[in-house]
Amino acid sequence: MRITKKIKEQMIQILETTYIDVKPALVFGNPFELLIAVILSAQCTDVRVNITTKRLFAKANTPASILEMGLSALEDEIRDCGLYHNKAKNILGTCQKLCEDYGGVVPESFDELLKLPGVGRKTANVVTSIAFQRPAIAVDTHVFRVANRLKLGVGETPFAVEQALMKIIPKEKWSAAHHWLIWHGRKLCKSRAPLCGQCPLHEICPSSTIA
DNA sequence: CTCCCGATAT
């Protein structure tokens, strides 16, 4: 079955009305905390990140104070999130760059964000969208999977999916769409056992496992 | 493409 532009627009409308009012799952108090939380969130559940950041931010929640912790103390603090050696190194590198080049403040420029160690396209887009409230579609594992299953935005790489989604979704809805797709992926369009029977999109979804 | 990696869901 071919997915027309009209069907894609139907999908967008259903997602928009179904996931009205969804908000970020990560807990943060400012752009810097969000940046650190997103770096920690790679291959880790948001629940675990929130437990870890609550404890970490109580001890240190500025670039300078996290730098003071040092590598091994930071590793101990974030170990539960997994990939902790890389993440600790990247967080320290990011904190150092923030202090040296940006006066301890998270830059709003997407290109500057990308220069921070441990910050790739997905993380930079999350910070751009959520912390600075500018239109962006961060393609994480959920968005990538859901967009491809729906054929709402097809692509072999996250960047390709991001571009495909930006074409079909009006710019003013980009940031919201990122949240619709994430929550849809978490609640219904799960990686292992998608709950197609409960899905409001199953009738127009090309990947639906039910009639 | 591979490696990083502990916690959690199934």
Next chain:
DNA sequence: ATATCAGGAG
């Protein structure tokens, strides 16, 4: 027991 989790770097 193993697939997956708000990915990024080499």
